[in-house]
Amino acid sequence: MAPIRNARVLFSSVPKDFPVPGETTVYDASQTIDIDTVPLNGGFLIKTLVLSVDPYFRGRMREPKAESYSFSFPLGEPLDGYGVGKIIRSEDPAFPAGKYVYGPSLPHQEYSVLSSNPDSDTMFIIEKDPKLPWTAFVGAAGMPGQTAYMAWKEYSNAKKGEIAFVSTGAGPVGSMVIQLAKRDGLRVIACAGSDEKVQFMKAIGADVAFNYKTTDTREVLKKEGPIDIYWDNVGGEILDAALEFTAVYGRFLICGMISGYNTGLKGIKNLALAYAKSITLHGILVLRLFSKYKDEFYATVPPLLTSGEIKYKEDVSRGLETVGDVILAVQEGRNNGKAVVIVADE
Amino acid sequence: MAPIRNARVLFSSVPKDFPVPGETTVYDASQTIDIDTVPLNGGFLIKTLVLSVDPYFRGRMREPKAESYSFSFPLGEPLDGYGVGKIIRSEDPAFPAGKYVYGPSLPHQEYSVLSSNPDSDTMFIIEKDPKLPWTAFVGAAGMPGQTAYMAWKEYSNAKKGEIAFVSTGAGPVGSMVIQLAKRDGLRVIACAGSDEKVQFMKAIGADVAFNYKTTDTREVLKKEGPIDIYWDNVGGEILDAALEFTAVYGRFLICGMISGYNTGLKGIKNLALAYAKSITLHGILVLRLFSKYKDEFYATVPPLLTSGEIKYKEDVSRGLETVGDVILAVQEGRNNGKAVVIVADE
Numbered sequence: 001m002a003p004i005r006n007a008r009v010l011f012s013s014v015p016k017d018f019p020v021p022g023e024t025t026v027y028d029a030s031q032t033i034d035i036d037t038v039p040l041n042g043g044f045l046i047k048t049l050v051l052s053v054d055p056y057f058r059g060r061m062r063e064p065k066a067e068s069y070s071f072s073f074p075l076g077e078p079l080d081g082y083g084v085g086k087i088i089r090s091e092d093p094a095f096p097a098g099k100y101v102y103g104p105s106l107p108h109q110e111y112s113v114l115s116s117n118p119d120s121d122t123m124f125i126i127e128k129d130p131k132l133p134w135t136a137f138v139g140a141a142g143m144p145g146q147t148a149y150m151a152w153k154e155y156s157n158a159k160k161g162e163i164a165f166v167s168t169g170a171g172p173v174g175s176m177v178i179q180l181a182k183r184d185g186l187r188v189i190a191c192a193g194s195d196e197k198v199q200f201m202k203a204i205g206a207d208v209a210f211n212y213k214t215t216d217t218r219e220v221l222k223k224e225g226p227i228d229i230y231w232d233n234v235g236g237e238i239l240d241a242a243l244e245f246t247a248v249y250g251r252f253l254i255c256g257m258i259s260g261y262n263t264g265l266k267g268i269k270n271l272a273l274a275y276a277k278s279i280t281l282h283g284i285l286v287l288r289l290f291s292k293y294k295d296e297f298y299a300t301v302p303p304l305l306t307s308g309e310i311k312y313k314e315d316v317s318r319g320l321e322t323v324g325d326v327i328l329a330v331q332e333g334r335n336n337g338k339a340v341v342i343v344a345d346e
Numbered sequence: 347m348a349p350i351r352n353a354r355v356l357f358s359s360v361p362k363d364f365p366v367p368g369e370t371t372v373y374d375a376s377q378t379i380d381i382d383t384v385p386l387n388g389g390f391l392i393k394t395l396v397l398s399v400d401p402y403f404r405g406r407m408r409e410p411k412a413e414s415y416s417f418s419f420p421l422g423e424p425l426d427g428y429g430v431g432k433i434i435r436s437e438d439p440a441f442p443a444g445k446y447v448y449g450p451s452l453p454h455q456e457y458s459v460l461s462s463n464p465d466s467d468t469m470f471i472i473e474k475d476p477k478l479p480w481t482a483f484v485g486a487a488g489m490p491g492q493t494a495y496m497a498w499k500e501y502s503n504a505k506k507g508e509i510a511f512v513s514t515g516a517g518p519v520g521s522m523v524i525q526l527a528k529r530d531g532l533r534v535i536a537c538a539g540s541d542e543k544v545q546f547m548k549a550i551g552a553d554v555a556f557n558y559k560t561t562d563t564r565e566v567l568k569k570e571g572p573i574d575i576y577w578d579n580v581g582g583e584i585l586d587a588a589l590e591f592t593a594v595y596g597r598f599l600i601c602g603m604i605s606g607y608n609t610g611l612k613g614i615k616n617l618a619l620a621y622a623k624s625i626t627l628h629g630i631l632v633l634r635l636f637s638k639y640k641d642e643f644y645a646t647v648p649p650l651l652t653s654g655e656i657k658y659k660e661d662v663s664r665g666l667e668t669v670g671d672v673i674l675a676v677q678e679g680r681n682n683g684k685a686v687v688i689v690a691d692e
Contacts, residue, residue: 070622235618248634257618267613272581272603274629281627283620288594 003032008109009323011073015061018262018331021324024061025079033111035088043115044095046085049346051108052138053326053339054081055233055258079108079323082143084126084134086346092116095125102126102137104287108323110343121291131306139338140312141302143286144172147255148231149297150289152180155253155282160185162228163247165221167238169206170197172312172338173255177231178206179310189224191217191238193333200337204311212238221245234258236266243270243279252281262331313337349378354455355669357419361407364608364677367670370407371425379457381434389461390441392431395692397454398484399672399685400427401579401604425454425669428484430472432692438462441471448472448483450633454669456689467637477652485684486658487648489632490518493601495643496635498526501599501628506531508574509593511567513584515552516543518658518684519601523577524552525656535570537563537584539679546683550657558584567591580604582612589616589625598627608677659683 007029015024035045056070057079064072073079083106090097094116103123106112116123126137139145158164164181168174169190181188182205190206192198193213201209208224210217218241221227225245232239235257242252260266274281304310315337317326322341329335353375361370381391402416403425410418419425429452436443441462449469452458462469472483485491504510510527514520515536527534528551536552538544539559547555554570556563564587567573572593578585581603588598603611620627650656661683663672668687675681 239617254617254620256621260618267615268617269611269613271585271600271614271617271627272606272611274600274627275602275631277629278631278634279629281617281620283623283625285621285624288624 001034001036003034005029006031006033006109006111007320008078008107009320011061011075011077011079013075014063015058015262019058019061019324019327021328025324025327027321027324031109035111038111038113040089040091040113041115042091043113044090044092044097044101045088045111045113046101046106047088047346048083048085048106048110048112048343049100050084050134050138051106051320051323051341051343052082052142053323053330053341054143055256055330057081057327058262058331080105081108082106082138083343084137085112099125100128100134102142104143108320110320121294122287129302129306132302135314135316135338135340135342136302136305136312138340139172139314140176140305140310141298144338145176145301145312146290146293146297147284147286148173148176148180149301150286150293151253151255151282151284152177153293154289155251155284156181156184156229157251158184158186158229161187163187163189163225164229164231165225165227165242166190166206166231167212168192168233168258168333169201169209170313170337171233174231174233175201175204175312176310179204181229186229189220189227191215191220194336196336200313217241218244226250229253231255232257235260235268239268240270243268243273246273246277246279248277250277250279252279253284254281255284258331258333314340316340316342318342347380347382349380351375352377352379352455352457353666354424354453355666357407357421357423357425359421360409361404361608365404365407365670365673367674371670371673373667373670377455381457384457384459386435386437386459387461388437389459390436390438390443390447391434391457391459392447392452393434394429394431394452394454394456394458394689395446396430396480396484397452397666397669397687397689398428398488399669399676399687400489401602401676403427403673404608404677426451427454428452428489429689430480430483431458445471446474446480448488450489454666456666467640468633475648475652478648481660481662481684481686481688482648482651482658484686485518485660486522486651486656487644490684491522491647491658492636492639492643493630493632494519494522494526495647496632496639497599497601497628497630498523499639500635501597501630502527502530502575503597504530504532504575507533509533509535509571510575510577511571511573511588512536512552512577513558514538514579514604514679515547515555516659516682517579520577520579521547521550521658522656525550527575532575535566535573537561537566540682542682546659563587564590572596575599577601578603581606581614585614586616589614589619592619592623592625594623596623596625598625599630600627601630604677604679661685662688664688
């Protein structure tokens with residue numbers, strides 16, 4: 001077969017604050033690939049089906065020398081992230097042609113040659129579920145859902161009747177946390193940044209849902225708290241408010257701080273309340289919980305999604321050329337549901 | 347017997363920033379007591395022997411309406427705190443005359459009528475140890491030593507060969523933490539605010555000891571870290587530095603934030619590293635660990651103090667009239683060792 005287009009999305013410059021589509025990332029359709037002859041070097045060739053765009057992308061859009069928990073995107077190279085691909089050709093018996101692969105570092109390009117790492121269980125064959133679209137496997141049944149499920153199991157110590165507060169409750173992590181908390185018999189307070197998101201949070205069971213842009217978080221927590229568990233995706237003033245209105249022995253699950261990703265974090269002022277109230281704060285990174293909960297997660301969550309017992313919402317775009325816009329939308333909180341890019345149909 | 351002086355130290359006004367001896371607290375020798383006839387109302391009369399002056403006093407010197415983990419000192423009333431008294435007369439069979447009582451809320455006056463609370467185990471009869479002065483029972487063998495011992499046991503998850511960093515390492519809590527960490531086989535980095543304190547920290551076993559006022563904490567931790575455990579008594583920039591140079595799965599024991607008690611806390615900027623590094627932060631309040639570890643503590647620590655296996659340092663003053671100065675010295679970090687006031691000999 002003749003070479004075909006192999007479009008990709010390149011990381012082209014470090015953003016000053018918010019990412020700029022077409023400038024900090026560039027869609028590049030100039031390359032081609034011969035999928036019949038490209039050397040595999042013991043690995044396998046995938047056709048990329050879906051790619052996830054997540055808040056943590058911003059942290060990877062940095063100078064390579066700045067240290068962090070995640071690898072920086074290499075300048076001039078394709079972005080990479082969670083995704084699902086179909087294996088087209090393979091020299092790796094663990095990843096045979098015809099199967100589907102899920103992994104955390106799929107390049108943002110239409111076709112890629114990958115090699116497996118025998119020391120890691122983060123890229124693996126994933127079975128097609130006739131009742132779930134591939135997009136769900138990078139959302140509610142993927143990393144965001146796993147973050148919520150695994151950290152809730154590991155750290156929440158949730159007890160029936162307690163009160164949980166969830167920030168970014170309409171996002172893929174927060175909406176899963178709301179529903180896990182409800183299933184555990186908790187009362188749930190949740191916030192997000194638009195009235196549409198507030199409606200969604202109510203629809204999935206939040207007892208109290210509010211728009212933090214138009215409602216004072218402190219007033220809500222003062223009235224509805226004190227809270228026992230706080231799931232933090234935002235940092236900043238909402239984290240400070242949560243510290244203020246937490247009960248003794250509160251548990252804080254610190255998952256992300258998107259309030260500061262683009263414009264710098266505000267200092268947290270109320271951390272002294274941690275000892276006053278014997279609060280414990282757990283920093284969460286799902287990769288470090290993955291091996292422990294992987295099998296339990298895949299046995300539990302996808303069936304709850306297909307049965308509708310756990311609901312999820314996706315904001316789906318089509319085509320790699322949309323990735324830059326989607327990255328910005330996620331940083332600005334304009335996406336309405338888990339941001340996923342469908343790169344190709346099977 | 348005729349009435350005798352019953353001097354006391356009153357909380358007289360809320361400090362603006364640092365406490366002002368003679369203004370925010372006042373020594374008052376105008377009252378008398380007839381120790382033979384004062385009504386006991388089912389309680390007991392003590393002669394106060396030693397009183398502890400601790401950093402947390404500043405938090406109690408506030409307007410009564412401001413909520414906190416500790417009761418505010420009532421304006422116009424005597425201060426109260428940890429101390430030891432001798433029981434002179436008693437109508438309470440659990441606290442008989444001739445015995446000694448230890449408690450967290452002994453009034454700062456020479457004689458006091460107290461009543462026991464059957465629901466609380468925080469005030470109790472304490473046996474005299476011929477080898478330990480009473481001052482030790484409000485320091486290394488009292489609340490500060492208990493804070494260090496109980497929280498280290500509960501939260502440090504210390505493993506031989508790990509690295510611990512301790513702030514205010516020359517104080518009664520920090521110096522106990524240093525020695526517990528060394529006994530567990532850790533390498534210990536410790537800081538304090540004077541060269542004399544640095545010498546003491548070295549003498550009790552700190553592998554690296556530095557004066558944070560003349561040495562850059564970040565430089566020390568960059569060279570000697572990353573740390574696995576951080577014991578925080580200060581908050582502010584040192585906590586931020588510790589977050590920066592902590593290893594994955596670091597444990598933070600948040601015990602106090604004296605850097606902000608008098609002049610307001612600086613916001614903590616690096617808390618986002620909590621999820622990047624899967625750090626857990628435990629807020630500590632010794633009263634909430636007390637029942638669990640009380641017996642173990644008294645069986646373990648006083649013998650280690652008398653044998654010299656654990657060392658401690660006290661900064662002892664005599665007379666209630668010194669309390670105001672001692673409170674200020676503690677807030678300014680000018681005390682050299684555990685601040686204790688001997689109110690009377692037996």
